[in-house]
Amino acid sequence: MNVNGVFRSTTVEKKSSTPKSRELPTAKEEDQTSAAIYEKGDSNTQKASYTQDTASIDRLKSDLEKREKQLTDLVKKMLLKQGQTLESTDIYQLLREGKVDVDPETAKQAQNDISENGYWGVEQTSDRLVSFAKALTGGNPEKADEMIAAVQKGFEAAKKAWGGELPEICKKTIDSAMEKLNAWKNSSKED
Numbered sequence: 001m002n003v004n005g006v007f008r009s010t011t012v013e014k015k016s017s018t019p020k021s022r023e024l025p026t027a028k029e030e031d032q033t034s035a036a037i038y039e040k041g042d043s044n045t046q047k048a049s050y051t052q053d054t055a056s057i058d059r060l061k062s063d064l065e066k067r068e069k070q071l072t073d074l075v076k077k078m079l080l081k082q083g084q085t086l087e088s089t090d091i092y093q094l095l096r097e098g099k100v101d102v103d104p105e106t107a108k109q110a111q112n113d114i115s116e117n118g119y120w121g122v123e124q125t126s127d128r129l130v131s132f133a134k135a136l137t138g139g140n141p142e143k144a145d146e147m148i149a150a151v152q153k154g155f156e157a158a159k160k161a162w163g164g165e166l167p168e169i170c171k172k173t174i175d176s177a178m179e180k181l182n183a184w185k186n187s188s189k190e191d
Contacts, residue, residue: 050138057135060128067119074106093163114169122169126176133181144185151177 102110113120133147155174159166 048140050140050143052138053135056131060132060135064128071113071120074109077106096163122172122176125173126180129173129177130180130184134184141185141188144181144188148178148181148185151181 112118115121116123118124129151133144133151137143137147151174155166155170158170
């Protein structure tokens, strides 16, 4: 059941066949009685209900933790193979400056991971960002602006952690995520 309109009418038409006790009040009488009139709405006009998708959130978090561990293990393995003691504790600085030698096997794995179809590639990463945003909001596109702001804030935090401009793949990923989030946001306006 849906309440489409609760309103006050300024003109009310009386029908002579209606008994006196069931007649609608005139505008003058309505001002004294102040009653609302209920109109049964169409079932197709019901407002959507949004609830947070905790199952998707948990699945995305679990998958991310597993993939982060794989990436961490890959970097540790690479560093241990080199048998060097590195003077800096800032791994990002070492990577930015090219002070870490990468063996061919590790380089190939990293290339696969960031490729077009790779887990850390632009499309898959931006899809995960959007999926997470939708899961957090229960799919409510009216909350898209909040999610867009959160993704932008995360991108800025990543730049700060990296210590400067992020690699091109990161910029492409954020652009793709923003495009998808805006499309989701605008889909509610088209409905």
